[in-house]
Amino acid sequence: MQTQRVITAEESAHRDTSRQSIADIARFLQDTFSQRLTAFIAGIEDPKQVGKWCAAQNSPRIDSELRLRAAYQVFQTIEHAENSHTARAWMIGMNPQLDDDSPLQAIADDRFKDAMAAARSYIKGDL
Template sequence: MQTQRETAAEARAHRDTAQQAIADIARFLQDNFSQRVTAYVAGIEDAKQVGKWCKAQNAPRFDSEVRLRTAYQIFRIIEGAENCHTARAWMIGMNPQLEDDSPLQAIAEDRFKDVMAAARSYLQGDL
């Protein structure tokens, strides 16, 4: 069961994600994970497209935008409870609740609900 604090943190992360332009989200992910990793999460092969997204020269396809927004929102949820370094490590590390895939890998595979469940478990101290 989620505490009020966890629910509030999720609500803040959701609101922040909804209010951010995709260019800002792409830039944030590129800054925290690299252009290549951001491209992987978005499901594209040409990492240079991420740089174009960051400059708002063009926009990602719908499915790529969903993945980027999901990665950003989950990162912000973990960061809100911990810190930036822990959130980054959690996002790239193996996760037993995700069959030892990283949350970023699971997001790239469209396993959004699984990653959110893993994030909630982490925040509750279950993992």
């Protein structure tokens, strides 16, 4: 008898993030959080650049891409465990595990591991 392994929310989010183009990720974040907030996450000053990324007219620098992929993956982790409304609220809200910064602020500050650790704690019910 073959045993089927259950895929966790975190594993599913990782797979999904790995399969998405940066244009798709930028588009998702823009649709979910706004063009201005997506630019903030990416660490850029011109929100119109996000629209160009969404249209695949150009690509973000690697540091911006890392932030966008981290934001997408953390969002997907929460969404797979909860729902999109909860994931959005959790991403923009103050988080005590992040010294009251939002997960999006932590990601914009390159604190990817801290944001993911906070997501894991939330899913486990620790916070």
